[in-house]
Each structure stands twice: as structure tokens, then as C-alpha cells.
Amino acid sequence: MSYFTQLLEGGYEAVHLLSDSRTGLRAIVGMHNTRLGPGLGGTRALATYTSEEEAVADALRLARGMTYKAALAGLPHGGGxxxxxxxxxxxxxxxxxxxxxxxxxxxxxxxxxxxxxxTSTDDMEHVRKHTKHVVGLKERSGDPSPVTAYGVARAMEATAKHVFGRPDLKGLRVTVLGVGHVGMYLVKELHERGAKVWVSDINAASVAHAVKEYGATAVDADTLHRMEADVFAPCALGGAINDATLPLLKVKAVCGAANNQLLTMRHGEQLAGRGILYVPDYAANAGGLINVAQEWAGYDREKAYARASNIFDTIDTVLRRAKESSLRPEQVADRMVEEKLAA
Known part of the structure; x- marks a missing residue:
């Protein structure tokens, strides 16, 4: 599929291919919809892309997600x-x-x-030498991971309200796939809220830290997917809900920090068909974006956390409207965003 076809069919505004022969830079910036404000979104740096087409597709897919995340969170930003x-x-x-x-x-x-x-805050310090259009800086908001994790915990509390009849996580069994920056902070949030946590990650040191510091139980990924639990929290890269993993899940809900948790939309349908509630990822994991948006406006930590706390209300609304209609939660969230963009 040509780049113009991808842009037109997906409602994108632009894709920028940026290079520098002196440093070896090969960067792609995808812009989805900037009706609500300038595009705001992170930079993913990987050596594993097998082609330019794969990298462009990733940038565009992620940019669209940022449009929806910013709009649903009520931020004056678009998707980039x-x-x-x-x-x-x-x-x-x-x-x-x-x-x-x-x-x-x-x-x-x-x-x-x-x-x-x-990428890291150290990388952003180098970026800032040549542009003011960068956030997540050390002496300002810093690493957004703690706020992302806090927002996911609030989303999980709203999920518990609808699935288990109480908006708290005490005693709930939560399986966490991926304990990197955000995943580890989420394990901390869950531990503080009294949840029982199982973790899996390819990084043995991270798993050991989660076990030692937060009382988590370590299991391999296959065991994690097969466990009978209350909530599954994907916190690694996207596509965690796919043809291989979905049939294994024995949980009541999926609510995590990863982007693009559903490999395809039909996996959302299949989760619903099995009676598993899927909390739209871009609604649950908006805390990090809220944090850096607050930095752009003038950083205030209390305001950032207060706004991230409102993720509870967003998820509560999405799940309530889903119950009142024949739509799945991700469809309800999409409609709420599309209404904002069309207003």
C-alpha cells in the first residue's frame, strides 16, 4: 500500500521522513489529527524494524492512538x-x-x-539542545512512567467497580505482563492497594525487583496467560491480545498500560464473546500524556496527578455507556473521541 493511500484511508495529515547522513538518523514522524492542538507523542527508537514500510506503519498507527488518547483525556493536543x-x-x-x-x-x-x-530523559536532553518542542525533561516533569501507572491503577479501580461491584483492588488477583518502567510502577501501585500480583518479563532482574520490593510472584509468560485471575494487565509492547494468547486467558477483565493491546479489532470482539471486559488501552494509559501535556502548559505535579486521577471517571463513563448500549467499551470510547473531533 502506498504512503498516500495509507494517509488518505486512515485520515492522517502527514508523514515526515527525516534523515541525517552525518549521524545516521532515520526518523519518521506521523501526524494523524491536529484539530485540537499540536501533535504530542513520544519517540520510539528501535533497531528491530525490518523495513522502512514497517517503521512508517508503526509511526502512523501510534500517531492515531495519540489523537484518541489526547481527545478522550480532554487535552488541547492532537496525535503525533x-x-x-x-x-x-x-x-x-x-x-x-x-x-x-x-x-x-x-x-x-x-x-x-x-x-x-x-528512549529516555537523557535522550530528550540532547533533543532539547536544538528545539523547544520537547517535554519529559529531567528538571521539569521527568519520567512520565509513574503517572502512567497511577492512571492505569485508577482505570483498574473503575473496572473493579463495574466487574466486581467495588471500586478498590484489595485482594484482586492481577497478572502483569511486562515490568519495565511503567509495568514496575504499576506493580507498586497494585501492591499499595492490596492486590495480589503475578509478573512475567524477559528481564530477569526486573522480575526479581518486583518480587523483592513489592511481593509479586514470578511466573513465565505462558503460565501467566493461563492463570485464573481477575485482571490481566498487558504492560509490554502492543499486540498482547492475539490468536495465540486470547484463548488462554481466564480473567474477568483486561486493563493495562501497553499501547495497541488488541492485535486486531476482532480480538476485541472475541474477548467480549468470552465474557472478558476489555478496557480501551488509550483511555487507561493516558496518565503519561497528561503529565507531559501539563509540562507543556507549565508543570504542576499536583495538577498532573489530579487530572490523571480523573481517568477513573473516564473509564466509569465508558463502561456505563457500554452497558447501556450494544457496543463494546472500545467502540464507545472511539465514538466519544469522534464526537469531540467533529464538534
């Missing part, structure tokens, strides 16, 4: 996302991200970047 195809072998990371900063600046403020998978 960047991916960097990291060079294979040795390269100067600082120089590459400085080059990326110049590339972001060339977009004239239509896109504001921050960290994401494969």
Missing part, C-alpha cells in the same frame, strides 16, 4: 508520534538525538516530542 530506526552497530547516540532535535524543530511546532520505548 515518532519512530527512529536506530543504526546497526556502533553510533554516537548523543549526536543522533541532537540531529533528531533539529529535525523536530524543522516541523515548526506541529509536533512536540517526549520519551517512549527505547
Amino acid at each position: 508520534k515518532a519512530v527512529i530506526m536506530l543504526p546497526r552497530g556502533n553510533f554516537d547516540r548523543a549526536k543522533l538525538f541532537e540531529s533528531f532535535g533539529r529535525a523536530v524543530e524543522s516541523l515548526g511546532g506541529r509536533y512536540i516530542t517526549t520519551e517512549d520505548s527505547g
Whole structure:
């Protein structure tokens, strides 16, 4: 499929291919819908993209998700996302991200970047040397992961209200797939709320930390998927709900921090068919975006957490409307966003 076909069929505004032969920079910035404000979204940096087409598709898919996440959270921003195809072998990371900063600046403020998978606050410090259109900076809001995790915990409390009849997590059995930055903070939030937590991750050190610090139980991924539990929380990369994993799930709800948890929309249908409530990922994991949006407006930690706390109300509304209609929660959330964009 040509790039123009992808843009037109998906309602995208632009895709920018940005390069620098001196540093090896190969970056793609996808812009979905900026009707509500400049695009705001993180930069994903990976060496695992097998082609430019794959990287472009990832940037566009993620940009669309940011449009929906920002709109549902009531933020004055649109959907933008960047991916960097990291060079294979040795390269100067600082120089590459400085080059990326110049590339972001060339977009004239239509896109504001921050960290994401494969990038860090250190990388953003190099980006900021050449553009003001960057957030998630150390001396301002810093790492958004704690706020993302807090928002997911609030989403899970709203889920518990609808599924278990009480808006708290004490005693609930939660399985967490992925204990990276956000996943680990979520385990901490769950531990503080009295939930029983099982974790799985390819990083043995992260798993050990979750076990030691937060009393989690370690299991392998296959065991995690097969466990009888109350809530499954995907917190790694996307596509966690797929043809292989979905039939294994023995939970009442799915509510996690990962983006694009459903590999395809039909997997949402299949979850509903099995009586498993799916909480739209972009509604549950908006805390990080809320945090960096607050930084762009003028950072106030209390305001960021207060707004992230409102994710409970958003999920409560989505699940209530889903119950009142024949629609699934992800369909309800999409309609709420589309109504805002059309207003």
C-alpha cells in the first residue's frame, strides 16, 4: 500500500521522513489529527524494524492512538508520534538525538516530542539542545512512567467497580505482563492497594525487583496467560491480545498500560464473546500524556496527578455507556473521541 493511500484511508495529515547522513538518523514522524492542538507523542527508537514500510506503519498507527488518547483525556493536543530506526552497530547516540532535535524543530511546532520505548530523559536532553518542542525533561516533569501507572491503577479501580461491584483492588488477583518502567510502577501501585500480583518479563532482574520490593510472584509468560485471575494487565509492547494468547486467558477483565493491546479489532470482539471486559488501552494509559501535556502548559505535579486521577471517571463513563448500549467499551470510547473531533 502506498504512503498516500495509507494517509488518505486512515485520515492522517502527514508523514515526515527525516534523515541525517552525518549521524545516521532515520526518523519518521506521523501526524494523524491536529484539530485540537499540536501533535504530542513520544519517540520510539528501535533497531528491530525490518523495513522502512514497517517503521512508517508503526509511526502512523501510534500517531492515531495519540489523537484518541489526547481527545478522550480532554487535552488541547492532537496525535503525533515518532519512530527512529536506530543504526546497526556502533553510533554516537548523543549526536543522533541532537540531529533528531533539529529535525523536530524543522516541523515548526506541529509536533512536540517526549520519551517512549527505547528512549529516555537523557535522550530528550540532547533533543532539547536544538528545539523547544520537547517535554519529559529531567528538571521539569521527568519520567512520565509513574503517572502512567497511577492512571492505569485508577482505570483498574473503575473496572473493579463495574466487574466486581467495588471500586478498590484489595485482594484482586492481577497478572502483569511486562515490568519495565511503567509495568514496575504499576506493580507498586497494585501492591499499595492490596492486590495480589503475578509478573512475567524477559528481564530477569526486573522480575526479581518486583518480587523483592513489592511481593509479586514470578511466573513465565505462558503460565501467566493461563492463570485464573481477575485482571490481566498487558504492560509490554502492543499486540498482547492475539490468536495465540486470547484463548488462554481466564480473567474477568483486561486493563493495562501497553499501547495497541488488541492485535486486531476482532480480538476485541472475541474477548467480549468470552465474557472478558476489555478496557480501551488509550483511555487507561493516558496518565503519561497528561503529565507531559501539563509540562507543556507549565508543570504542576499536583495538577498532573489530579487530572490523571480523573481517568477513573473516564473509564466509569465508558463502561456505563457500554452497558447501556450494544457496543463494546472500545467502540464507545472511539465514538466519544469522534464526537469531540467533529464538534
